[in-house]
Amino acid sequence: MVGPKRKNERYYRLLARTIMLVVIGVSFVPLVLTNGFILNQFGTAYREKIYEHLDELVQKHSQNIDGFLTDRLGDIRVLSRSYDLWELNNETFLRRRLSLLREEYGGVYVDLGLIDSQGIQAAYAGPFRLTAADYSAAEWFQAVLAREYYISDVFMGLRGSPHFIIGVKQHFQGRDWIIRATIDFEAFNSLVENIHIGRTGFAFILNRQGDFQTKSRKEVLLTREPYSEYLKSGADPKKTTIVEGIDEQGVESIVAMAPLKGGQWLLCCQQESADAFASLRRTQILALFAFIISGFGIVVVAFLLSKRMVSSLAQADQEKSVMNEKVIEAGRLASIGELAAGIAHEINNPVAIMVEEAGWIEDLLEDEDQTNEENQAELRRAAIQIKTQGRRCKEITHKLLSFARKTDPTVHEVNLNDLLADVTSLLKQKTRYANVKIETNLNPNLPLVGASPSELQQVLLNLVNNAIDAVDNAGGGSVTLTTRTNKNSVFIEVADTGPGIPESDLNRIFDPFFTTKPVGQGTGLGLSICYGIVNKLGGDITVRSQRGVGSVFSVRLPITGPSTQTAGESPSAGEPTRLPISDNTLKEEC
Amino acid sequence: MNQIVVLLVDDEVPFVEAMSRRLTKRGLAVMPAFSGQEALNKLTSKEGERIDVVVLDVKMPGMDGLETLDAIKTKYPLIEVIMLTGHGTIESAIEGMKKGAYDYLLKPSDMDLLTAKVNEACTKKRQHETRIQEARAQMIALRRGD
Numbered sequence: 149m150v151g152p153k154r155k156n157e158r159y160y161r162l163l164a165r166t167i168m169l170v171v172i173g174v175s176f177v178p179l180v181l182t183n184g185f186i187l188n189q190f191g192t193a194y195r196e197k198i199y200e201h202l203d204e205l206v207q208k209h210s211q212n213i214d215g216f217l218t219d220r221l222g223d224i225r226v227l228s229r230s231y232d233l234w235e236l237n238n239e240t241f242l243r244r245r246l247s248l249l250r251e252e253y254g255g256v257y258v259d260l261g262l263i264d265s266q267g268i269q270a271a272y273a274g275p276f277r278l279t280a281a282d283y284s285a286a287e288w289f290q291a292v293l294a295r296e297y298y299i300s301d302v303f304m305g306l307r308g309s310p311h312f313i314i315g316v317k318q319h320f321q322g323r324d325w326i327i328r329a330t331i332d333f334e335a336f337n338s339l340v341e342n343i344h345i346g347r348t349g350f351a352f353i354l355n356r357q358g359d360f361q362t363k364s365r366k367e368v369l370l371t372r373e374p375y376s377e378y379l380k381s382g383a384d385p386k387k388t389t390i391v392e393g394i395d396e397q398g399v400e401s402i403v404a405m406a407p408l409k410g411g412q413w414l415l416c417c418q419q420e421s422a423d424a425f426a427s428l429r430r431t432q433i434l435a436l437f438a439f440i441i442s443g444f445g446i447v448v449v450a451f452l453l454s455k456r457m458v459s460s461l462a463q464a465d466q467e468k469s470v471m472n473e474k475v476i477e478a479g480r481l482a483s484i485g486e487l488a489a490g491i492a493h494e495i496n497n498p499v500a501i502m503v504e505e506a507g508w509i510e511d512l513l514e515d516e517d518q519t520n521e522e523n524q525a526e527l528r529r530a531a532i533q534i535k536t537q538g539r540r541c542k543e544i545t546h547k548l549l550s551f552a553r554k555t556d557p558t559v560h561e562v563n564l565n566d567l568l569a570d571v572t573s574l575l576k577q578k579t580r581y582a583n584v585k586i587e588t589n590l591n592p593n594l595p596l597v598g599a600s601p602s603e604l605q606q607v608l609l610n611l612v613n614n615a616i617d618a619v620d621n622a623g624g625g626s627v628t629l630t631t632r633t634n635k636n637s638v639f640i641e642v643a644d645t646g647p648g649i650p651e652s653d654l655n656r657i658f659d660p661f662f663t664t665k666p667v668g669q670g671t672g673l674g675l676s677i678c679y680g681i682v683n684k685l686g687g688d689i690t691v692r693s694q695r696g697v698g699s700v701f702s703v704r705l706p707i708t709g710p711s712t713q714t715a716g717e718s719p720s721a722g723e724p725t726r727l728p729i730s731d732n733t734l735k736e737e738c
Numbered sequence: 739m740n741q742i743v744v745l746l747v748d749d750e751v752p753f754v755e756a757m758s759r760r761l762t763k764r765g766l767a768v769m770p771a772f773s774g775q776e777a778l779n780k781l782t783s784k785e786g787e788r789i790d791v792v793v794l795d796v797k798m799p800g801m802d803g804l805e806t807l808d809a810i811k812t813k814y815p816l817i818e819v820i821m822l823t824g825h826g827t828i829e830s831a832i833e834g835m836k837k838g839a840y841d842y843l844l845k846p847s848d849m850d851l852l853t854a855k856v857n858e859a860c861t862k863k864r865q866h867e868t869r870i871q872e873a874r875a876q877m878i879a880l881r882r883g884d
Contacts (some may be wrong), residue, residue, distance in 0.1 A: 493797060496824040496845060497750050503846035511763050525758075533752055580799045597878035 160458050167454035174428060175446040179439070187435050194428045201406040202345070202417060202424075203388045209351065210388075210406035210415045216339060217299055217314075217409060220256070220331060223249065224316045225297060227260075228327040235329060236262045242273035249329075258330040259312060263289065265324040274330065276307050283328075288313045292326050299409060301355045302333060302362075309333070312361075337362045340415070346426075349419035361413055392421060402507035443610050465523035472680065473557060480606055483613070484551065487574070495544050496579040497536035505530040505537070547574050551605065559594035562604055564631050564640055564705075571608045572629070575616060583624030584616050590631045597638050598708035603681045610674040611642040611701050617665070618699065619648025625698075637687070638707055643700040649693040657691065678703075742860040743767045743788040747806065748795040748822065755781040757793075764853045776803030778809055782816070786836040789817060790860040793852070795845075796830045804834055811838045816866050818859035822847065 167400030200701035227245060228236070235241050242260045249257045261276020267284025270622040283289040292315035300313040310333040313626070318325050340362040343351035353361035388406045394402050400421040408415050422429065509530050512523050551574060572586050579586055597604075612627065632639050649657060656662045658679045663672035680691045686706045693699035744766050748754045751772060758768040769789065773778040777794070780786050792810060796803035807819055821842035823831035831842035840859040843852055 414795055493824050497753065499751045500846035501750060501756055504753060504760060505851050506850075508756055508759050508763075530756075531757070537752065581797055581802075583800065 156462075160462055162459070164454045164458040167457055168450045171450035171453060172446055175461075176443065176452070179442060179446070183435060183439055187432065190431060191428055195432075198402070198424050198428075199404075202390055203421070204343060205343075206351075206388055206404040206406040206415060206417045209340075209417070210408055213339055213353070213408055213415060216336070220329070221299060221314050221316070223253075223295060224314050224327055225368045228316045233262075233325060234357055236325070237271045237275055239271045239279070242271050246273045254320065254335065255332050256335040260330075260331070261328045263315075263326040264523045265293070265326075269328075270325075276308065281306055281379055285710075288315055289326065291315075292317050292328075293324060301359065301412075312336070345415060345417055345419045348423040349417060351415060351417045354416060356412055375733055386417075414478045415496075425710070446647040448536060472684070475673070476603060476606065476677055479610075479673045480551075480602075482673055483606065483609060484548070486553075486613070487548070487578075487631045490546065490575075490578045491548050491580075495541055498544075499541040501537045502534045502541075522588050551602075552630045556602050557600045559598050562599050562601050563594065563596055564604070564608075565590045565592070567593055567601065567605055567608055568612075568629055568631070571605060574609065575612055578613075578616055579627075581622035584619045585626040587626050587628045588630075589628060591633060594631050594633055594638060595707045597685075597705045599685050599705065604685075607678045607681050607703065608640070608642075609713070610678050611703070614674065615642050615644035615646065615699075615701075618637050618644045620648045633707070636707060637704045640703045640705075641700055642703075643698060645698045648695040648697055649691070649699050650695065654691065654693060658689075689728065741767045741858060742790050743769065744856055745769045745771060745777055745780055745786075745789045745792045747771045747774065747792060747798075747803075749773060749798045750795075760849050761853065761856075764849070766853070766856065769844065774798055774803070774806030774809070777806055778813075781810065781814060790863050791840075791856050792817055792819045793822055793856070794819050794834075794839075796821055796834065802830075804830055804837065807834050807839055816863055816870075818856055818863045820852070820859060836876055 170459040231241070242262070246257060246260045249260075259272065259276065259278070261269045261278065261281075262271040263271070264453045267282055267286070268281065269278055269281045272279045272281070275473045286305075288298055291298040291300070295317075296642050297314070297316040300315070302310050302312045304310060305313075311330050312333070313328055313330055315326050315328045318327060319736055340351045340353055343349075345351075352363075355361055388404060390402065390404045391398065395418075401418055402421050403419075403425050404417045406415045407413070509527060512526055512530075515523060517523070547570075550570070568588070568590065572588075578584075612629070613629040619627055622645065627645075628641070630639075630641040630643070632641075653662075653664065658675050659672075660676040661672040662676075679689055682703055682705070686708075687704045689701065689703050691699060691701050742765075744761055745847075746754050746757055746761070746768050748757075754770045754772065758770055761768045763839055767788070769785070771780050777792065781789060781792075794803050794806055794810075797828055798806075803821060803823075807821070810819055810829060815838075818840040819834070819838070821831040821834040821839050822845050823842055824845050828842075828844070831839075835842060839860065841855050843855065
């Protein structure tokens with residue numbers, strides 16, 4: 149069996165843990181909710197801001213690049229409209245025009261050429277020998293013929309280096325001619341290459357087939373999926389799209405895509421997510437750090453608080469336990485006081501007999517013939533009677549002393565029948581003069597219960613004494629003491645044929661200081677102490693009463709195994725001791 | 739003078755026996771009774787006519803001293819009753835005095851004092867009886883004179 153101290157330690161440990169968990173829970177839940185909400189709101193707002201920034205950036209650059217292409221197309225269209233065929237068909241003229249363009253725009257223009265409707269380059273100005281080159285099979289050539297003007301994708305072409313073509317169709321002398329300019333890839337590429345976003349952001353251009361139209365600053369790019377899907381879906385050429393994904397090296401990246409060249413090309417700005425959201429990540433880390441510090445603080449405070457609370461509680465329990473003992477002791481003394489008158493009378497009778505017998509001996513000794521055999525026999529008889537009455541006195545004082553000695557809260561196995569016998573013996577004299585007949589209906593096979601004998605004796609004495617008083621007030625009757633048992637409990641019933649308890653008093657009889665006895669004859673503590681003691685033993689006490697018929701007080705005590713614990717020491721683990729005089733939540737049956 | 743007859747009433751048998759012996763030794767005739775009802779029975783019996791004084795314990799089971807006193811005084815107003823009481827029931831003894839008891843003594847009492855009280859009570863009772871007898875005789879004489 150677990151000792152009470154260990155049981156208490158376990159109870160207090162459990163209590164401390166519960167308090168700690170409650171404090172932590174109560175503190176953490178709002179902290180987590182508030183922090184989570186704020187962080188989420190901040191994250192969303194920050195993400196939107198980053199998206200907006202990227203959107204703005206990619207749109208600005210796409211407008212720049214579109215502007216560049218439009219300007220170059222404009223140059224060639226102006227060239228085609230400003231001069232006649234004979235001028236444009238003159239390579240010297242073309243060289244001069246190329247030279248002027250290069251002066252104006254640096255190395256953007258690589259060459260210029262005039263191509264007839266069969267795709268044969270009639271005139272050429274540039275670093276390559278491409279006069280009479282046949283472009284009839286070139287895709288861009290077909291496209292220019294079909295659309296008046298065209299800007300091609302980047303391709304290697306006849307020269308074997310990346311470039312793209314701006315071609316403008318012009319009608320001279322009844323035939324279609326094409327003025328063609330080659331744009332330097334490096335010059336165009338620098339437009340995109342100079343786009344820097346954060347620490348890791350770069351840009352590139354894709355065509356509708358997903359081929360790169362510029363050099364990438366990085367070898368590693370996103371998997372093509374986002375672009376392919378975007379391109380396949382026939383994306384809105386006026387709308388910017390931002391996607392997040394994992395690149396081929398497994399790095400999380402964010403890509404903003406804006407259409408170029410009327411949706412034929414796609415300007416993509418790619419940045420590592422960690423770089424794009426660096427501030428957000430820093431805030432998250434800071435918040436996490438603050439959360440950990442706060443959490444640590446909460447746990448420490450909860451630990452110290454619960455420890456201090458439980459320590460105070462344990463001290464209060466200890467004080468309450470001491471107070472309980474004092475209250476029980478006070479009740480016991482009050483009971484002794486109430487019993488004193490009866491006991492005094494009980495002891496007075498044998499004393500009176502002894503005095504009379506002693507007086508008789510004196511009488512006999514005054515006789516002249518002291519050797520008279522009859523006198524001798526009388527003397528012996530008187531001496532024996534004095535001894536007998538002396539023993540009677542001793543028994544009475546022993547009975548009283550056995551009850552009056554200090555309350556011992558140590559729990560033993562107690563036979564309730566024996567205790568009832570002690571109590572009825574103590575009240576024998578009172579019973580005799582009060583016209584009360586004590587009837588017993590005791591179960592001889594009553595199991596033992598674990599209780600403090602002196603405390604339980606006090607309970608029974610109070611109940612039986614009250615029953616005798618009730619019957620005496622009714623002018624006589626009987627008090628029936630019954631013990632019985634069921635599987636888990638032992639029951640003691642004290643039934644009287646007294647006047648019964650008024651219904652209005654039934655709720656209050658277990659209240660401390662409630663008494664219906666005249667002033668000086670009752671403290672009003674008896675039943676409240678009984679209630680406290682029985683409750684402490686894990687049992688309960690109930691009363692049912694009917695006016696004019698009597699009352700029955702029933703005490704239920706749990707059957708326990710052998711133990712020698714101290715009941716008054718402190719509360720048990722499952723149910724802390726309740727101060728008897730402050731507890732009146734009894735069950736009642738009327 | 740006829741021997742004084744005392745009815746000694748107490749529920750404690752050894753006490754009644756011891757008192758009886760001592761009172762007898764002092765020249766009194768003692769009739770024991772161990773309850774109020776028994777005392778009334780004794781008074782009603784033939785030999786009860788001789789009883790002069792009742793020494794009555796206050797606290798007795800069943801019919802207590804005061805009830806017995808009431809019954810005695812109702813039926814036998816001339817018989818004097820001396821109450822015997824412990825400290826705890828002294829109020830009852832005083833109550834008894836109001837109800838017509840001759841006196842009360844605390845238990846255990848001094849035998850000489852008790853004997854003296856019994857003698858006084860008996861004298862009073864017999865004086866009452868003598869006066870009644872004289873009054874009766876005078877009434878008879880007066881009737882004859884008529």
